[in-house]
Amino acid sequence: MKAIKNTGLIIFLIGLTLFIGTIFTGTFSLSQSELDNFIKEKGYKNTVIKEQLQKAIVTNEELNIFEFSSRARNAFETSNNFYDNLIAKYDAEKNWDKKGEQYQYKIYGKPHSLSFTLAKKAGKGYAKDNPGLMWFLTFGLGIIGALLFIVPNLILLGKPGIKNDGIYLDSATNRGWIAWLVLIYLVSFYLVLYFMPDYIVNWTFILDPISHFLSGGAASQWFVYGFLYCTIMLTMGVRMYIKYRHNKYQIVRTTSVLFFQIVFAFLIPEIMSSLNMPGYDFKSAFPLDYDFFFEWNLETLRNSGGIGIFILVWGIILTLVIVPVMVYFFGKRWYCSWVCGCGGLAETLGDPYRQHSNKSLNAWKLERWLIHSVLIFSLVMTMVTLYCYFSGAESFIGIKSQWVKDTYSFLIGAWFAGVIGTGFYPIFGNRVWCRFGCPLAAYLGFVQRFKSRFRITTNGGQCISCGNCSTYCEQGIDVRAYAQKGENIVRSSCVGCGICSAVCPRGVLKLENGPEDGRINPTEILLGNDVDLMDLVNNK
C-alpha cells in the first residue's frame, strides 16, 4: 500500500513537471496572411501596429512564448507610443481635429492579454498538435498519480474515524518546506494566470478540444482555470470522501459542493455560450460576483434578449431574497460550504491546511475590520458604477467609475481572492479569502449573527477543553472558548463546515437549525453542577 502511494506521488510529480514544462514548449510566429487576417478581424486601422507586428512576429525564427510575448507587447507599446506622441504634438499645436482623429488608432487592453490573443493564433508545436496525448501526460498523469496517492488511505488510515495523526509532524501540513514550496507554486500560478496569461497559452491548446466540444470556442486561460479547478476539486473530493467516510454530513456536503462547482460554475456557463447566450454562473451571488453590475455585463445582458433579463432579475433576487432567506433557515453554510466555488476549493484542496487559521483575538479583530471594509468597498464601487451607467457621467462623489472598478478588480478580485486567498493556503489556512475578504460572506455573516435559526449547539457540560475544535476551525473561530463555557456558538464567520463537530472526541458540538429562542445561551455555571442558580443571581 505504501508502495502504491509512493508510486502515485512520483506519477503525480511527473505529471506536474510535464504540465509546467509544457509552458516552455512550442514556437510562435505568424505568416503574413495570418497577420493580415488578424488585423482585419480586430479592425485595427493603424499602420504602425501592422508594421511593428510584421517586424516582430512574422518570422522564421523559432520564438518561444516568452520571446514572442516580449516582441508582441513591444509592438503594441511602440504603436501606442507613436500615437500618444502625435496626440501630444497636436495638443500643443491646438489642432483639435487632428488630435481627436488619433484616438481611433490607439489599441486598448492589457499588453499580456493582447499578446495572449496573438499567441493563441501564433502557437505551433507539440501541445497544439497532440492535445490528447498532452492531456494524458499532464492532467491524466496528475489525476492518476493523485488518486494512487489518495485511495490507499482507505486501508492505510485504518478504520473509519477521525484521522488527524501526524498532521503536525508532517512538513507538508505543518508549515514545513513542502508547504512553502506549494505556496510558491500556487502564488506563481495565480500571478501568471491573472497578469501574464500569454505565458500559459500552451495549456489552452491542451484543452482546446474539450472547450470546442462544450462551447464551440477555443479555450481561454479562464477555461484552463475552470477545468483545473474542477479537476482538483474532484480529485481532492475523493480524498474528503475517504478521510471523512464515517461522517455523513461531510459526505453530503462534499457532494453538494462538487455538484455546484462542476455543473453550475463550469458546465452550464460553457453550454450557455455554445448557445450564444451569456455564460452565467447561476449560483454566484453579488457582491462576491463583483462585476455583475459593471457596464459591460449589464450591456451584455440587455443585448441577450429574454435570457439576459432573466439573469439580471435572478441575480438581484438571489442576493436580495434567496441568499438571506436561506441563511435565516440554514445559516450561511448553505452557501459558503455547500454551494460556493471558493468554499468548494477550500473544503477539498484546502482541507489539509485548515488548521493554520489564526485563532488569536487579534486575528478576529483584523478579520472584522478587513471583511467589512471590503464589503463597503464593493458597495461603493457598485454604487458609483450604477450611477455612472444610468447618468452617463464618468464619476460619482468624486470617484471615477473606471478607476474604482480597476482598483477593486486588481486588489480584491485578483490579489486578495486569488493570489493570497488560495496561494497562501499552506501557511495561513484554506479560508483566508472567505474569512478576511469575501464581501458576500460579510453580508451573510450579518444575517447569520442577527437573524438565523442556525447555531452550533454545545452539549451541556461535556467539553474537556481539548482544543481540537478550535485547532481545526478553518475560519479561526476559537470554538473551545464557547464550548468550555457551555455556550452555543453563534458567530457571523462560521461557514458550517462541521469539522469542529467531527473532530470533537466527546460529542460536544452539533450544527443545527432550531428556534431562534435560546439560540444564544450565556451560562453562569455549567450543566451538571447543581448550585442554586437563583441564589447565585440574587447574590450578585
Add this chain to the structure above:
Amino acid sequence: MEHIVIIGNGISGVTAARHIRKNSDKKITIISAEAKYFFSRTALMYVYMGHMKFEHTQPYENWFWKKNDIELKEGFVGNIDTGKKNLELTNGENISYDKLIIATGSKPNKFGWPGQDLNGVIGMYHKQDLEKLEKYAPNKETCNRAVIVGGGLIGIELAEMLRSRDIPVTFLVRESSFWNGVLPTQESEMINKHIKEHHIDLRLSTNLKEIKSDEFGQVKSIIIEETGEEIFCNVVGLTAGVTPNIDFLKDSEIEIKRGVLVNRYLETNIEGVYAIGDCAEQQQAIGLRRNIEAVWYTGRMMGETLAQTICGNRTAYKPGHWFNSAKFLDIEYQTYGWVFSEKSKKDTEQYFQWKHPKDNKCITISFDKNSHQFLGINTFGIRMRHEIFDKWLTENQSIEHVLEFLADANFDPEFYKLHETEIVEKFNQENNSNITLKKKSWKRIFSKA
C-alpha cells in the same frame, strides 16, 4: 486585599481562579511546577499524535492572565505553615496567603513493582510525561515495543498514542475484559474487539510481575506474573489508575487520608484552606459517587463552587446527575446517570441493551426493575444530549418515557443514520410493550425542567 493562593493550575484551580475573578477583585496567585500557562491535560495525547501542537492545548492566550490580574508563579511548594499562613517553595521563596486552595491533582499509581522507576517507565498524566514519551518513544525504530500496564481510560489512550506512530503495543489488563469493573459486558467486549482491530496486543487477566533493566538502567523487558513470559520492550506505561498528588502535605497540619479531606463546602480541617479536584477526598460520599473523583468535570464543578464560597456566598458542592464521556480509539462513549457493570450493580437494577449488528454502536439503559424508573444510560457511537438526560433524571422519568422521546435526545451530526426505531422495537419485543417513538420536537428539547 485578600490574597487567594491556588496550588496547581489544572482545570480545578484555574476554574476557581476565573470565577473568583468574575466575582471579586481579590489578589489571585496560581502556583504550578508543571507549566506556566494552563493547558488541557486531556489533550496531551493529541500533541504526541500530531493532531495539535502544545500551544493548542492552552484554552487561554498568554495575555489572558495579566489582563485578568491573575498572577502565575512557577515553583514547587515544599512546605505549608498553616499557622503563619505561609508557603515555602523548594527554591526558598516564601509566599503568604489569606486563603489557600489546594488543587494539585493526581499522579499515576505505582504498586511497588520491581523496576518501576527505571528509565523508560512513564505515566501519562503530566506535561513532563509527554516530554519523556517523546524522548523514549519518538518512533518505532527507537521504541520497538511498548508495554502498557493497566486497562483504564489513560491506558487505552496511551495505546492509541503509541499506535499513531506505528509502535507495537502490548496492553496488560488485570481484569478479564477491558474496564469491566465499570462497563457492562456488552460494551466491554465491544471495546476488547476494537482494541484488537487496532493491532494492539491485548492481554486480559494479565498482571505485571517486574520490569527488567539493561546495563544502562533502561527498560529492557517485562515479566508477566501469570505465565512468567518475558516481553522485550523499550517503554513501559504505568496507567493503573491515579492517586492524589499530596505528598508535600504530609508534614502540614492539614488532615489527609488518600486525598485532602474536605467537607461538603470543600473546606479542610484548617480554616481558610480548601481542596478541590482530583486531590480532594470527601469525608462522606455524595450520592453514589466515590469520595475521590478524578474526573475533569468534577474538578471544574468544584472550582466553580468554591469560587462562590471564597467570594462570600458559602456554597456546598452539589454535583448534579453523574455524567462522563471518553473516547476508546474510534468509539465515542457518553454516560448520563448511573449504569453499573454486572459486577457492581444492585439486584434491583435492570439493563435494557441494544447493539448495532455491524457498527461499533450500542447502548445500555439501566432502570429500576420494579418501578421502571430510568437510572442511567451508556451510549457508544451515538451522541446524546446532556440537557435532555439531565432533565429526565431530575424528573425521575420511566424507561418507557425515555424510549418514547429518545429522538429528542439524539445529538449525532445531521444526516447520520438514526437507530431509535430499532432500539424501541427491541424494547417492545423484550417487554411486550408497545411504545411508539415520538418525532423529535424542538419545543420539548427547549422546555426547561
